[in-house]
Amino acid sequence: MSQDKPTPGTNEPDAANAPIRPPQPPSILSRIAAGDESAVAELYQRYEHLICSLARRYGHPDSQDAVQEIFVRAWRSAAAYDPNKGSEATFIGTIARHYLIDHLRARSRQQEVLCDDLGGAVAAPAHDPESEDAESEARDIAHCLASLSERQATTLRLVYGNGLTLRAISRQTGWSIPAIKSAGRAGLQKLRQIALARAS
Numbered sequence: 001m002s003q004d005k006p007t008p009g010t011n012e013p014d015a016a017n018a019p020i021r022p023p024q025p026p027s028i029l030s031r032i033a034a035g036d037e038s039a040v041a042e043l044y045q046r047y048e049h050l051i052c053s054l055a056r057r058y059g060h061p062d063s064q065d066a067v068q069e070i071f072v073r074a075w076r077s078a079a080a081y082d083p084n085k086g087s088e089a090t091f092i093g094t095i096a097r098h099y100l101i102d103h104l105r106a107r108s109r110q111q112e113v114l115c116d117d118l119g120g121a122v123a124a125p126a127h128d129p130e131s132e133d134a135e136s137e138a139r140d141i142a143h144c145l146a147s148l149s150e151r152q153a154t155t156l157r158l159v160y161g162n163g164l165t166l167r168a169i170s171r172q173t174g175w176s177i178p179a180i181k182s183a184g185r186a187g188l189q190k191l192r193q194i195a196l197a198r199a200s
Contacts, residue, residue, distance in 0.1 A: 027088050033079040044071060047092050054093065058100035062168045066103070070096045144194055152187030155180055 028046065031039035048067055055066035073095050081091050145153040154173065158164045166177050173180075 027081065027083055029074070029078040029081040029088055029091065030083075032075060033081070040071075040075065043074065043092075047071075047074075047089070050089065050093065051096050054096045054100060058097075058104060060100060060103060061163050062165075065165070065168050065171070066096075066100065070099050073099060144191055147194065148187045148190055149183070151175070151179075151183040152190070155183040156187050156191075159184060 028039045028043045032043065051067050051070050052063045055063040060066045074092055077095060081088065145156065148156070155169065158169045158172070164172070166180050169175070169180050170177050
């Protein structure tokens with residue numbers, strides 16, 4: 001008894017019945033590049049935690065300042081994002097790391113640059129670690145700062161003690177950047193006078 005042979009193609013899936021995958025929604029960055037203003041808030045909500053974590057890892061003194069700067073860069077670079085080359089999170093993370101590394105390099109030169117901008121560094125007396133402990137040095141610094149105005153002392157503490165940028169200081173204190181520069185310049189000049197008087 002012969003068996004019927006299957007008709008060619010009957011075991012193959014019917015293309016017409018194959019499941020249709022819905023199109024992927026456009027990425028947030030693609031929507032930003034297309035001018036979708038609502039996507040900006042969505043980008044912030046989705047990636048703020050990631051950027052804050054990276055900012056803390058890289059030692060940025062103001063994570064919210066870093067978030068704002070990085071989101072501005074991401075917004076400007078939105079049109080360059082290609083989903084075929086990597087995820088959106090990877091793209092944002094790369095922008096964040098580049099900014100934070102640049103900021104670290106800038107901070108390493110910050111004291112020298114700011115001193116030039118504010119009128120020169122303080123000429124401090126020679127430091128002898130064998131005869132001067134950290135506590136007496138701290139008292140000495142506090143005594144010098146006490147001779148400055150409140151704005152001058154605060155500016156120098158935030159710049160050299162906390163490593164804040166002038167813009168971060170302005171946002172924290174409400175002072176204008178020109179006022180901060182003026183206070184820093186006057187404070188450094190007064191500290192220089194104190195140091196010269198001690199050395200004489």
